Amino acid sequence: MQNDPATADYIFNQTMLRIRDPEKSVPFYRDVLGMTQLYRSDVAAAQFSVYFMGYLRPGDAPVPEEHEALRRYLLGFGKGLVELTHNWGTESDPAFPGYHTGNTEPRGFGHIGIAVPDVEAACARFASLGVEFQKRPEEGRMKNLAFIKDPDGYWIEIYSPQRPPSM
Numbered sequence: 001m002q003n004d005p006a007t008a009d010y011i012f013n014q015t016m017l018r019i020r021d022p023e024k025s026v027p028f029y030r031d032v033l034g035m036t037q038l039y040r041s042d043v044a045a046a047q048f049s050v051y052f053m054g055y056l057r058p059g060d061a062p063v064p065e066e067h068e069a070l071r072r073y074l075l076g077f078g079k080g081l082v083e084l085t086h087n088w089g090t091e092s093d094p095a096f097p098g099y100h101t102g103n104t105e106p107r108g109f110g111h112i113g114i115a116v117p118d119v120e121a122a123c124a125r126f127a128s129l130g131v132e133f134q135k136r137p138e139e140g141r142m143k144n145l146a147f148i149k150d151p152d153g154y155w156i157e158i159y160s161p162q163r164p165p166s167m
Contacts, residue, residue: 014052014081015112017154018099021091022051024151025084029053032129033114033156035082038063039074047088054081082112101153103134111147111155119144119160126158142166 019025029035035053042049052074056063064070074081090096102109116122119137123146126133134147134155145165146158159165 011076011078012080013075013077014083016083016085017112017150017152019084019086019152020096020098021151022049022084022086023091025086026051026053028150029082029084032126032131036063038077038081039070049086049088051084051086052081053084055079099152101155103153103155111157113157113159115161116158117160117162119146119158119163122146122158123148 026037030037030053034055036056037051038054038056039052040049054077061073064073100108103111123133123137126146126148132149134149135142135145137144137146143166144160144163147155148158149155
């Protein structure tokens with residue numbers, strides 16, 4: 001099937017996840033998953049902050065520092081970004097129930113996926129960092145893939161293109 005030529009230059013840019021506490025979530029995406037915080041914006045009038053996280057690799061164009069150039073850079077980032085959105089006050093509200101991850105009833109959003117060179121090595125590292133697993137590579141019907149959870153309980157599929165999951 002051929003796509004409509006009008007969409008030939010479309011790219012997937014971002015997925016937004018609401019987070020309870022950026023002091024937990026930003027380090028998870030940065031230190032556990034290896035993403036770079038490319039941008040942060042605090043919107044005082046609406047009492048929320050956004051953190052754009054993504055992968056930078058050797059040879060990538062430098063990240064612009066000037067605000068408008070950075071904004072254009074992020075809007076055209078071709079590798080996909082995770083936009084973490086924090087509504088102020090949720091991190092310190094004991095009555096806040098957390099966000100719906102989509103993996104309990106009613107089901108909706110499921111997960112994001114991260115490709116890694118070696119699933120077992122990545123999972124060993126995640127385990128050493130105390131990351132919570134939903135599914136380890138050897139468990140269940142599907143082998144060679146794992147699901148870990150971020151601080152808000154969102155599922156992150158871990159798989160390797162070199163050794164695709166078996167179903």
